[in-house]
Amino acid sequence: MIDTDRLTKRYAGARGIEDLSFVVEAGEIYGFLGPNGAGKTTTIRTLLDLLHPSGGHASIFGLDSHRGSREIRSRLGNLPGDFTCDPRLTGRAFLAFCAEARGLAGLGRGPVLAERFEADLDRRIGDLSRGNRQKIGLIQALFHDPELLILDEPTTGLDPLMQEEFLEVITDHRDRGGTVLLSSHELDEVERVCDRVAIIREGRLVAVERVAELRGRSYHHVSIRFEESLEVAELAAIPGVSELRTDGTRVSFKVTGALDPVVKAAAHHTVLDMELTEPSLEEVFLTYYGREGPR
Numbered sequence: 001m002i003d004t005d006r007l008t009k010r011y012a013g014a015r016g017i018e019d020l021s022f023v024v025e026a027g028e029i030y031g032f033l034g035p036n037g038a039g040k041t042t043t044i045r046t047l048l049d050l051l052h053p054s055g056g057h058a059s060i061f062g063l064d065s066h067r068g069s070r071e072i073r074s075r076l077g078n079l080p081g082d083f084t085c086d087p088r089l090t091g092r093a094f095l096a097f098c099a100e101a102r103g104l105a106g107l108g109r110g111p112v113l114a115e116r117f118e119a120d121l122d123r124r125i126g127d128l129s130r131g132n133r134q135k136i137g138l139i140q141a142l143f144h145d146p147e148l149l150i151l152d153e154p155t156t157g158l159d160p161l162m163q164e165e166f167l168e169v170i171t172d173h174r175d176r177g178g179t180v181l182l183s184s185h186e187l188d189e190v191e192r193v194c195d196r197v198a199i200i201r202e203g204r205l206v207a208v209e210r211v212a213e214l215r216g217r218s219y220h221h222v223s224i225r226f227e228e229s230l231e232v233a234e235l236a237a238i239p240g241v242s243e244l245r246t247d248g249t250r251v252s253f254k255v256t257g258a259l260d261p262v263v264k265a266a267a268h269h270t271v272l273d274m275e276l277t278e279p280s281l282e283e284v285f286l287t288y289y290g291r292e293g294p295r
C-alpha cells in the first residue's frame, strides 16, 4: 500500500527525515512511533505530496506519490496532526463539504461514526472543545470508508474512553480489509492495535518489528511463592534466569527464553502462588535498542 525508498526530506538548516525505506502491506495497522521531532509528521506530509522530497521516492497504491497524488488522495483518508477547518461550519456542514469534494452523494459512515465517538455534528466546530474537534477530524478521515488511512497522532486530545473507541474503530477498519498508517508517541496504543511498528528517531528508522514477535522473543518476569524457603542456587543455575531476588519464600526473577525449565525446577517444591508478567513494549524497546537506538 505504501512503499518508500530512501525517502529524504531536509529543511533549510534542519534535519527532517533521512533515507527512510519501509513498506506498509495491505490489511495491516502500521505504527510509526517516535519522540517529538523524530520526523513522523515530515514523513506523512512527504507521503501525501504536501512536501517535496529532497531525495528518494515514495509510492502509494503503486502510484508515484507526486504524479499520482490526485488519485491517491481520492482513495485515502487522512488526519493531519494539526487538523483545522472553517470554525463557522457545523460538523455536518463540514462533512457535507468533504463529501461534495469527493463527489459523494451522502455523508457515508459519518453519522454512524459520530454516534460511536459521541460527536455532536450540529454544533459549530469553533465552539467545540479540542477533543471534540479532533473527533470531527477523525470522522472526516473515515466517513468515506477509504482503503488506506494515514493518521498523524490521531488520539491527541481524546479522553481514555474515546481513545479506546478509536482503537476499536481502526481495528474494525483493518478487519474489513483496510490498511492504516498511524503515528504516535505512545507505546501503549501502538502496542495494542498495531501489527507492525516502525521506530523513528532523529529522522531515521531504527527498527521495524512485528509486535507479536517482539513480545515473543522477549522475556517474562516471574514471581513464585513457595511453602518453604528454598535454596535459590538451583533456580539461578537455569539458563535464561537473571535478576534473581528472594525474601525467603518468595522468589522473583526474569526469564529470557523458555519457561519450561523454571516450571520443572519449581515443581520440586510446593508452590503456593506463581505470577508471570509480560514486559511492556517500552521495556522491550529499551532492552533491545537502548535510548539511543540499536547497538
Ligand SMILES: Nc1ncnc2c1ncn2[C@@H]1O[C@H](COP(=O)(O)OP(=O)(O)OP(=O)(O)O)[C@@H](O)[C@H]1O
Residues within 6 Å of the ligand: 011, 012, 014, 015, 016, 017, 034, 035, 036, 037, 038, 039, 040, 041, 042, 043, 081, 185
Ligand atoms: N517547516 C519546517 N522547517 C524547518 N524544520 C522543520 C519543519 N518542520 C519540521 N522541521 C524539523 O524536522 C524535524 C522533524 O519534525 P516532525 O514535525 O516531522 O517531527 P514529529 O516526529 O512529527 O514530532 P512531534 O511528535 O512533535 O509531532 C524536527 O527537527 C523539526 O524541527
Ligand SMILES: [Mg+2]
Residues within 6 Å of the ligand: 040, 041, 042, 081, 152
Ligand atoms: Mg508530528
